[in-house]
Amino acid sequence: xxxxxxxxxSPATELGYLLHKHPDRCQSFSLTFGQAHVFYPEAKxxxxxxxLLLDVDPVKLVRGRSTRLEQYVNDRPYVASxxxxxxxxxVFGSALSGRCKDRPELAQTPIPLVAKLSVxxxxxxxSFLRQLFEPLGYTVSAQGHTLDEExxxxxQSQYFTVELQHTLPLGDLLSxxxxxxxxxxxxxxxxxxxxxxxxxxxxxxGWLTKHPAREQITRRYLxxxxxxxxxxxxxxxxxxxxxxxSTEESHAQEExxxxxxxxxxQQRMNxxxxxxxxxxxxxxxxLGCGQGNLLKILIKDIFFxxxxxxDVSHRALxxxxxxxxxxxxxxxxxxxxxxxxxxxxxxxxxxxxxxxxTVIEVIEHLDLPRLEAFEKVLFEFARPKTVVVxxxxxxxxxxxxxxxxxxxxxxxxxxxxxxxxxxxxxxKVAERFNYNVEFQPVGxxxxxVGSPTQMAVFIAK
Numbered sequence: 010x011x012x013x014x015x016x017x018x019s020p021a022t023e024l025g026y027l028l029h030k031h032p033d034r035c036q037s038f039s040l041t042f043g044q045a046h047v048f049y050p051e052a053k054x055x056x057x058x059x060x061l062l063l064d065v066d067p068v069k070l071v072r073g074r075s076t077r078l079e080q081y082v083n084d085r086p087y088v089a090s091x092x093x094x095x096x097x098x099x100v101f102g103s104a105l106s107g108r109c110k111d112r113p114e115l116a117q118t119p120i121p122l123v124a125k126l127s128v129x130x131x132x133x134x135x136s137f138l139r140q141l142f143e144p145l146g147y148t149v150s151a152q153g154h155t156l157d158e159e160x161x162x163x164x165q166s167q168y169f170t171v172e173l174q175h176t177l178p179l180g181d182l183l184s185x186x187x188x189x190x191x192x193x194x195x196x197x198x199x200x201x202x203x204x205x206x207x208x209x210x211x212x213x214x215g216w217l218t219k220h221p222a223r224e225q226i227t228r229r230y231l232x233x234x235x236x237x238x239x240x241x242x243x244x245x246x247x248x249x250x251x252x253x254x255s256t257e258e259s260h261a262q263e264e265x266x267x268x269x270x271x272x273x274x275q276q277r278m279n280x281x282x283x284x285x286x287x288x289x290x291x292x293x294x295x296l297g298c299g300q301g302n303l304l305k306i307l308i309k310d311i312f313f314x315x316x317x318x319x320d321v322s323h324r325a326l327x328x329x330x331x332x333x334x335x336x337x338x339x340x341x342x343x344x345x346x347x348x349x350x351x352x353x354x355x356x357x358x359x360x361x362x363x364x365x366x367t368v369i370e371v372i373e374h375l376d377l378p379r380l381e382a383f384e385k386v387l388f389e390f391a392r393p394k395t396v397v398v399x400x401x402x403x404x405x406x407x408x409x410x411x412x413x414x415x416x417x418x419x420x421x422x423x424x425x426x427x428x429x430x431x432x433x434x435x436x437k438v439a440e441r442f443n444y445n446v447e448f449q450p451v452g453x454x455x456x457x458v459g460s461p462t463q464m465a466v467f468i469a470k
Contacts, residue, residue: 010089011127012061012097013050014182018120021057025049026112027179028059028104038100042066042198045096063096088128088168091191091198097183105187105212107180119378122182124173128154131169132195138171140222141189144355146382148174176381184212192229201232206241218245219321219352273452277462278306280451281367281397284466286312288395290365294319296353296387297371301329308333308346317347319360326350354382356390365395370462373400373422388442388467396444396467398435399451401425404458428459435465443470 016024025032032052038045043065051058098105109116131138135151142149150172153165175182188209191197209217209230217223223245224238231237281303285293291314295303298318307316320326326348333346351357354375360366366387375383387396401418403425412418417425426434432448439446444467450460 010063010093013058013125015058015123016120017056020054022052024057024059027109028101045100063093065092088130089126089190090194094187094190097187104179105183117178119176119178121176126171128168129171130194131167142173144221146175187212192226195229197232205231209241221355221357273461276452277399280464284397285365290395292364294363295367299325301332303369315345319349319351321352323350354379356386360391363393366393368398370399373425376423384438394469399462399464402459402463403427405461431463
């Protein structure tokens with residue numbers, strides 16, 4: 010079985026530092042089930058490719074067991090499986106852990122990577138393959154193989170040659186492969202016990218808790234053992250921030266207190282509603298809806314035929330529902346409303362089919378490395394005709410008397426952009442995903458620092 014990893018990071022040969030394997034050498038490693046070989050088919054400053062070739066010994070696989078023909082005649086030596094995951098952990102252990110002694114900063118830096126698996130079993134087909142990798146931001150290419158080239162009528166097999174492209178730290182790529190290869194194979198070559206839960210949680214840290222297929226991933230990774238699956242899912246639920254809702258609510262109140270003297274929230278809502286009506290949008294989805302501030306306005310306005318709110322926080326959605334319940338609207342108006350729990354950085358078919366999406370004071374809560382995944386989810390996969398995005402203008406913060414110098418408006422903000430930074434980001438997104446974009450100030454505009462909130466309206470071409 011063969012795995013290759015290529016990069017065009019400059020200089021590309023720094024891949025050797027990350028993998029702790031010199032590009033000029035071919036190295037071999039003895040494993041309990043065979044031999045692993047690492048070599049570089051190409052190692053140039055503009056392109057470097059590392060290969061991990063695994064030579065599985067069928068005799069070692071059955072040593073100490075009763076011998077049956079099926080143990081010798083199977084696909085295990087040839088297709089990517091849990092054997093490859095073990096090889097990744099043993100041969101690329103430092104890279105898998107995100108460590109690099111000589112280039113520590115590079116180990117945490119997103120770089121362009123292309124991983125290719127020569128033969129990958131996909132028990133569940135190409136659609137399941139995409140369900141696993143596309144929510145993580147990968148571009149997936151899959152070439153299917155027939156059961157037998159001599160007998161085409163037998164149809165397609167469950168084996169694919171797969172190429173995965175993404176810009177991310179190498180350790181993240183290896184972690185994804187380590188977990189998801191045996192999930193696709195839906196099998197493991199060794200006995201699975203409680204220690205497998207720890208491996209899953211360790212290598213799934215930072216991405217598994219919010220993956221839309223996390224239950225299926227967990228179940229398959231733990232070889233369909235119900236007890237282990239229940240334990241792992243319970244721990245994943247706890248990891249998904251022990252008490253994010255109370256923290257978020259407290260921070261949101263602090264931000265509201267900063268902006269209250271200029272009634273900024275109401276001005277922001279008015280500007281968003283005006284943009285939606287100008288676009289003619291009837292079906293609107295509010296991404297990161299929080300406790301329903303915009304939803305309350307949309308649902309009361311008969312101009313909008315369908316209103317959907319999406320948030321990752323169960324508690325925020327509960328509060329939104331409670332607030333909406335107090336409106337005492339007629340039954341026919343309630344039928345227009347839907348609340349969905351979901352993460353905004355993972356592809357979700359429930360987000361598609363809307364005339365417009367609103368993203369109100371949300372992007373600044375995302376880590377910058379995850380912003381690109383959010384862009385693809387919204388502008389490529391969901392692709393509404395209109396997208397309205399608002400975000401704070403950090404230049405205006407000096408005008409808030411109750412905001413200490415150098416502080417952001419909300420403790421959970423990962424960043425706040427200047428007007429130029431926001432324009433650069435929005436123009437780049439519009440060009441990449443074939444939208445036009447217009448900018449509007451929200452709130453009283455100061456001649457030196459601009460308006461307190463900046464808004465971009467994207468219109469699909």
